[in-house]
Amino acid sequence: MKPISEQKAIIDIGSNSIRLVVFSYSSKEGLVEHYNYKTVARLSMHIDTFGNLSEEGIHLLIETLFNFKKILDDLSVTDVFAAATAAVRQAENRETIITKVKQQTDIKVTIISAKEEAYYGYLAVIHSTSIPSAVTIDMGGGSTEVTYFENKEMKFSHSFPFGAVSLKKRFITNGFMTTEEKISLIEFVREQFQSLEWLHNLQVPIIAIGGSARNIAQVDQERKNNSLHGTHQYELSTVDLQEISYKFTQSSLEGLKKIDGLSSDRADIIVPALETFRVFMEVVQSMVFIYSKKGLREGVIYAQLIKYFPDDFNVNSVTKNAVRHVLGKFHVDEHISLHLYEIFSSIYNKFGQWGYITPMQNDALLQYAYQLFHIGKEIDQEASSQHTFYLLTNLTIDGISNKDRLKLALLASYKNKDTFKQYIDLYPHTINSTESKQLRDIGALIRFTKGMDVLGRSHIKNVSIKRSMDKIEFIFLVVGNNILEQYQAEKLKKHIEKIVHVEVELKFLDMEEIE
Known part of the structure; x- marks a missing residue:
């Protein structure tokens, strides 16, 4: 990435959605987001029994990226970084996917490893909040990355091979989660989190990244009639999450789609995500759940910008x-x-x-x-x-x-x-x-x-x-x-x-x- 203020693009190929963000940076004005487009692709739902991304899934990915390419051409943006996470990373035919995308869209896709994905989320958090020590959780559609940092220095990181979409696929059979299915999901994610010994009883804030965390923060703001705009660094307590869980339990799938603050395209996966967050808070023994608007995309951008503007990215001067x-x-x-x-x-x-x-x-x-x-x-x-x-x-x-x-x-x-x-x-x-x-x-x-x-x-x-x-x-x-x-x-x-x-x-x- 060149250290100039011309517009650049990040394409985030996630398991749930594919997003295009166009931005520029200057020391004077900071990071400026010019355009932000999203397509809900649910790529992780297109993984077949052999672990391959199906032809339908590949076609959906290529069609989305082809449309993004047309937008970028109209904007005359040529500096493009396309990052693929869990759905493509976990696919057995990932090399075929990358080749076909390049041939048909001229976009080079870089697969982000689980370790890199966790690191970029951590990097985004330490450069956009003033919290010295915390646990991060970035729940995507197909994977969940967690990190622990002290005094803004990473101590541990881990990637779990499940996300909101894959949990839905595994635990929900008829569109809406039953009580029995919820109990099974909670037992599964608790076992997963407890297997990571360094997570136990940290008693530090939890900083959550991703669309599901954003929707939960928005739902809480709406139910509290919070008129202060903006969700970045918005805080919820364990009681808040419990009350939202009860609210969701009382709603049908159609009812969830009508809840203020909750995106209708996320209604079918929000319950698995919320229950996962609740179990995570229990294992960490945290009393506060903080949403960070800055995540993988910003982490990728920061990693590149830090090389050229080191004085602008002092973690103690956020x-x-x-x-x-x-x-x-x-x-x-x-x-x-x-x-x-x-x-x-x-x-x-x-x-x-x-x-x-x-x-x-x-x-x-x-x-x-x-x-x-x-x-x-x-x-x-x-x-x-x-x-x-x-x-x-x-x-x-x-x-x-x-x-x-x-x-x-x-x-x-x-x-x-x-x-x-x-x-x-x-x-x-x-x-x-x-x-x-x-x-x-x-x-x-x-x-x-x-x-x-x-x-x-x-x-x-x-x-x-x-x-x-x-x-x-x-x-x-x-x-x-x-x-x-x-x-x-x-x-x-x-x-x-x-x-x-x-x-x-x-x-x-x-x-x-x-x-």
């Missing part, structure tokens, strides 16, 4: 890089976004000491909120708060959990108490009253400080704060013309007064005159 990419998409310089941050920190720390605000435990999240403050002004200045809140509650930001992303959005979009209340009222069960007041007050501090940086090159160099019984005095040390800073500070000091409930007096002293 969120920092993600925020930089958001800034880059809106043409905001990372260094300019931090203007006056030291001034803000001085005020923030002093107010924390005096008990006016409750400091946040996550200092990094505070800085990211400061950097992204009113990023929506790049869309429309007048509605910058609304655009900022919408963007940050809809964007995927790697390394930030859904709840922290909501906190980030509330801080970065702060305009006044009324708009803050409008935003937070949309999420009544996510942020409690104590957190609400904390975020509102800190948001007001950010608004005050950011508001003084009118031109992105403020002349304010330092600040000292004094307080008495009826007044708080801010003394800003400045260099050069500071008329704009004074004007904005006087205009915005009301936000500070609402926190401290006393008069706020502002003074601007020229450092050169003092000397």
Whole structure:
């Protein structure tokens, strides 16, 4: 892969679906997905009794890839990497398959080994989340890859030769799983997982990859009326999975197809997948199940990009890089976004000491909120708060959990108490009253400080704060013309007064005159 921003394609030939993704990458904006097409092929259902992919299955694969080739030709995308996983990998006639595909579509297919598939899933997770230690499970149609990593370093990996489609084929006889069939499936997958000694009782988060995990996360969001968009890093508990299992048990196959959040083309395999995840949590003794939107395809892409952009893929700087990419998409310089941050920190720390605000435990999240403050002004200045809140509650930001992303959005979009209340009222069960007041007050501090940086090159160099019984005095040390800073500070000091409930007096002293 060339280290340039032209579009490239990944074709993921899975056991359940075949997907084409076209993307580009730059250090400024990060990985950008331009097109995403999927065909549900169910190749693993076309494996015959001799272990071969049938002629019907080969025809389906070639027809899908031929259509993808026409799309790529229309897009003038020539850099294509086609990766085949379990269905082709396990087929006895895999060499014949690859030859026929090349002859009829001119697409070279690379078979990804089980070990490589596990590694790519792990690679995607460590570069898109901030979780230091976890177990990953990537359940496809024909295989299930699991890994265990500590401090983002892989310790173990394994591939099980079963997936959602093959489990359906083995355990479901009449379209919908009976109680007896479910018991048999659970016994089978428990035996499989327990055979892997390093999995036992790890008591770390489980990070799940793949379409079945995505659908389960979506179902949980819908049943909870979770209006915060995005499933990457969405968390479920063991109780959540139990309740979803009960919901599925009460539904017929047609009923499953109508459940909000569940794709109708996955309804017949979702129960085997869900029960497998539940048994997996039991063996690992994990209390949290986290969905990762980033999986095999991203892992393949990252593996290639890391060679050319090693500084962009530091596993300990996932969120920092993600925020930089958001800034880059809106043409905001990372260094300019931090203007006056030291001034803000001085005020923030002093107010924390005096008990006016409750400091946040996550200092990094505070800085990211400061950097992204009113990023929506790049869309429309007048509605910058609304655009900022919408963007940050809809964007995927790697390394930030859904709840922290909501906190980030509330801080970065702060305009006044009324708009803050409008935003937070949309999420009544996510942020409690104590957190609400904390975020509102800190948001007001950010608004005050950011508001003084009118031109992105403020002349304010330092600040000292004094307080008495009826007044708080801010003394800003400045260099050069500071008329704009004074004007904005006087205009915005009301936000500070609402926190401290006393008069706020502002003074601007020229450092050169003092000397």
